[in-house]
Amino acid sequence: MVDNPIRFGIIGCAEIAKKVSRAINLAPNSIIYAIGSRLIEKAKKFVRENGLSDTVNIYGSYEEVLGDPSVDAVYMPLPTSLHVQWAVMAAQKKKHLLLEKPTALSVADLNQILDACESNGVQFMDGTMWLHHPRTLKMKEMLYDPKLFGQIRLIHSTSTFAETQEFFENNIRVKPDLDALGALGDTGWYCIMAILWAVNYQLPKTVTALPAPTHNASGVILACGSSFQWGEEDTKIATFHCGFLSHVSMDLSIYGSNGSLHLKDFIIPYQENSASFDFTSGAKFAELHLGWNLKPTQVQVASELPQEALMVQEFATLVNSIRSSGSKPDRKWPEISRKTQLVLDAVMKSIEIGFKPVAL
């Protein structure tokens, strides 16, 4: 543990907060300093059940966490509809912000949050964990080796899990007043970001949703998909499918002119300490097309810390350099979130207007 670790306040006791509080404790440069819930009993229970230190300050409101001058940064796993209000207030209180995804209900809302962060000089990062896995870096390195991979032609991603009746009746992620983006916000977020990641965050020119999404009775999306186009001169395209109706899938497949890359656990690796992806380069058919000259290679990448702890560590490192040397917040992370939200909005719009293309 470093001297002066970043002191986190956690706002809200959602399921995902368990995983991230463990990550804050695992990261070498951060500690949990405070936790707040609208009901103090919930916060106490969270501390007890997750084996957090007795020294964690427990509050019965979000305001108290934000008002605690010893809190450096806030991790915010609230329902999406509450993000603008609390994230803006956190920034105004000079708290650095690690915000769960989807970051907002719309890019207009997210812009309010990002403006507040920028004008208050605080770091923003969303809670997408897989971007911080060393596997992700290794994939990028091989993807952008022109000899190995060539030019990107096609990207396909899925993010699904099959939910229970209880989830469909009660979970906030299917409630129009809490998480109106439904499966698109929750699981589609990952697909959209993965596609943008693969193309170095070059925004598509148009987004065209796929027909036949599934909605619940309140109009919240339970499953949907989209295609992305980059324009006349650029033949690459992307498709994704997300939802709460299929067995767990986290597929990312990238096809280039000279190689392909596949993995089936890009969001949450099968195991914590090591993860892999399949890479093929220069595959051809054997004579008479009786087989292939080679099979995909499994590239294994070890990870000393889980990806969520690496996320916290990266965030805390940026916060620390602002705190200790007065540097500016890193603009890369808010920009990635903003582009993801922009594309997500376009998918939603395309669904609303009958699967017509939406220009970005």
Next chain:
Amino acid sequence: MVDNPIRFGIIGCAEIAKKVSRAINLAPNSIIYAIGSRLIEKAKKFVRENGLSDTVNIYGSYEEVLGDPSVDAVYMPLPTSLHVQWAVMAAQKKKHLLLEKPTALSVADLNQILDACESNGVQFMDGTMWLHHPRTLKMKEMLYDPKLFGQIRLIHSTSTFAETQEFFENNIRVKPDLDALGALGDTGWYCIMAILWAVNYQLPKTVTALPAPTHNASGVILACGSSFQWGEEDTKIATFHCGFLSHVSMDLSIYGSNGSLHLKDFIIPYQENSASFDFTSGAKFAELHLGWNLKPTQVQVASELPQEALMVQEFATLVNSIRSSGSKPDRKWPEISRKTQLVLDAVMKSIEIGFKPVAL
């Protein structure tokens, strides 16, 4: 070798004919009896270069093959634009017909061929090999085990290979007068059939092409994609991408409510004697979503004969039972071809009308 093997006449000396002539020799119930090309020298060269028997009858025209009363069945690897003429003539000459895919330029053309086969009592089968691999049967078995897989929600398939400048300039598959369906006919055929196979050949209600296909200067498709919808009451959807612009890919991914199935070599297995697919059933996240409770299982399936020899064997078995016991041609195979061609036509139509849905 059985007594009275089915005697094949091969019409045309395309590259693919090398692989299929080897398959006819490998199958225990068929032999190559004759080969015809418009130039007899080409046919002679083919016999010489592929080590075929001296007893093979060599003809300098297609008519002579069809006119030889000892020929039971014809394998026809001609450019697609020539199929109607020669396939109909073959049927009229009472030759059973193994026809290369794509079967025709349109379902109207294919119907002419199928009508001719039916009225002349000859067996029809198209040259799609992977349907005959024992892996395909094993996949179907696991896919239709409701406990293992549940209901199908999503199917995604790709069929691509990256072509050379020489191909783009000279290959018949990019010439509007020879193979006007381009990559959609050549590689998309496999994706469409794989999707139909997965749903037991239940036709989609609508087909909606994906925006931004790539055409060459003559208007022939070099890469494209589509989505399929099965209607209001049925949430399953499918997408595919095909083309000549990406590194080799032959992906088939099927996602159910309780399982998923993946393979990356569905059209041509990596190796001849054994092939595999990945199957996952009942995967869940580990506690705190720190990983998965299980990884996909690799299901390995051995094959004593290559899939193309199994295709020939199946075809020859059907021909033999018509020849020896007067049974009717099997209607399953022409029906699979017809449905594939019907959907292929719909994708083409959807592209032509600006990626709007085409009802089937």
